[in-house]
Amino acid sequence: MDTRARNVFVVGLNDTNRERLESLRGAGDSHFHGVIDPEAVYDTEVFDIASMLDEATEQLEAFDGSVDAIVGYMDFPVSTMLPILCERFGTRSPSLSSLLKCEHKYWSRRVQEEVIPDYIPAFTAFDPFDDDALTHIGEAGLYFPFFVKPIKSSGSRLGFRIDTPEDFYHAIEKLREDIGLIADPFNTVLEQARLPDEIAAVDGHFCMAEEIIGGWQCTVEGYVFEGEVVSYGIVDSLRYPQVLSFFHYRYPSGLPDPVQDKMRELTDTVMRHIGFDNSAFNIEYFWDEVQDRIWLLEINTRISQSHCDLFEKVDGVSHQQVTVDLALGRRPDMPHRRGDYAVAAKFFYRVFFVDAVVTRVPSDEEINALEADFPGSVIALQVEPGQRLSNMPEQDSYSYALAYIWMGAESEERLLDDYERLAARLMFDFDEIEG
CATH class of the missing domain: 3.30.1490 (Dna Ligase; domain 1)
Incomplete structure (x- = not known):
């Protein structure tokens, strides 16, 4: 039996993900290494993939030891780089063609049309x-x-x-x-x-x-292991009333059981047809409650980082467990409902301005006090003093997310109540407000 420690390389590894990875089941048998600085994939809109692939290849070739797995949790460009890097170093990953049948949106719709034509627009x-x-x-x-x-x-x-x-x-x-x-x-x-x-x-x-499609939006988190498709969790994406901006992601889903079962069935059908294997994925769906109709929105070839804390709070471990286990050739050891909370959410603390300049954000002391008063909460500010809101990346046309807040509770009612009380104590100030 091979008992040596495994070297797992993570594209864009940052401190938050390192801490989560080191708490996974079986993590004591692995060493986690970063490849490509996180700033190159997180804080930029310029992606020189050829140079990034060359840089990653050079770093991996220079490593004095075995390269046992190469993983990532980011959307483009990381998701599309992984099969190329894994092929170069002989580690497990889906084929590039099966990944592109998900990531290339036109090819993906064409493939979906072959097996689930009634569930796509x-x-x-x-x-x-x-x-x-x-x-x-x-x-x-x-x-x-x-x-x-x-x-x-x-x-x-x-x-x-x-x-x-x-x-x-x-x-x-x-x-x-x-x-x-x-x-x-x-x-x-x-x-x-x-x-x-x-x-x-x-x-x-x-x-x-x-x-145009719409309805109750959710995400099925799943994986394929040696041809077997497993959907292990469904996360709701709930919006503010009367607007399109997200209010919070909630796990577990509140969708009716028959709707969840049908989504799992569709997921199994389409992922088998694509030939995607040995990797995590997630699929976003809508349920049109009025017409009782399910729509497949899109397929992503990774876990959602936004959901890591939700799975940790409810199931006992981040679903990064799935990514690492699959990359090492193991059936994922993902627990179910063994966390400290019955329900968890990622909230988007927003302001509904056309534009403004931030003049004050909560201090570190204020954040620490809130996290102490609401055990299990995590607050991540997205702005800093002097920042103009319209310069924030990846915002919608209706609002700006000033902070992300992860929380857990024993019920949905308590979760929402705790969030409202916490949010009331977050102090931001603005100048040059428009709208």
């Missing part, structure tokens, strides 16, 4: 640099309103609801200006893969137009 791909793009979208059977987004995006960047031709041309202007930030590095990844001709023709500079 109408869609088409278009070239934002084509002056006749709106005509072509109409010829494909899509009419106002619809949603547009890049073939590959990161977070909510460059996503637009289109209600009028004016909306479309405004979106096109922004897409033409900024799509290269994602398209160029994504094309670097596409060049590494063998693509069907009809997919190769739709490169990273293309966009998707999709029928």
